[in-house]
Amino acid sequence: MEYRKLKGYKYQVMKMESFKTPLRYGVKVKTPFIRLGKTGALTALKGYCWDGASGPTIDTESTMRASLAHDMCYQLIRDGWIPKVKWKENKAIADTLFYHILLEDGMGKVRAWYYYRAVKWFGSSACKPRDGFRSIQPQNVL
Numbered sequence: 001m002e003y004r005k006l007k008g009y010k011y012q013v014m015k016m017e018s019f020k021t022p023l024r025y026g027v028k029v030k031t032p033f034i035r036l037g038k039t040g041a042l043t044a045l046k047g048y049c050w051d052g053a054s055g056p057t058i059d060t061e062s063t064m065r066a067s068l069a070h071d072m073c074y075q076l077i078r079d080g081w082i083p084k085v086k087w088k089e090n091k092a093i094a095d096t097l098f099y100h101i102l103l104e105d106g107m108g109k110v111r112a113w114y115y116y117r118a119v120k121w122f123g124s125s126a127c128k129p130r131d132g133f134r135s136i137q138p139q140n141v142l
Helices: 061-078 084-104 109-122
Strands: 003-005 011-013 017-020 034-036 041-044
Touching: 011 061, 017 061, 034 061, 041 061, 061 084, 061 109, 084 109
Parallel strands: none
Antiparallel strands: 003 011, 017 041, 034 041
């Protein structure tokens, strides 16, 4: 994965990064820096910024891709790009995806479980849809 460190936001994607997810809604979602395909393909476009793993933690190579995918999922949920009525189910999918990517990228099972439990227990405020934001509508999809 190619990214650079920033001063305000912590990181910026320098080359497109994609993930397979179970987030399938029958439509394609297109934001300025995120794509979500009908089959669940989640893509960060060059320039997307994220803040790495949150909480009392140190960012390591085993957390970078997982935190990127997780932040994109939460942003899509929070901003209403994917169905608001199922935001808690979508949060659970994002949290589980985070855990699996941590393991794929070499984090030990015990440490990954603690990271997963942290987002499961404390991530709702960062994920809960905000009033006044979009919901899936024809103008929001490809």
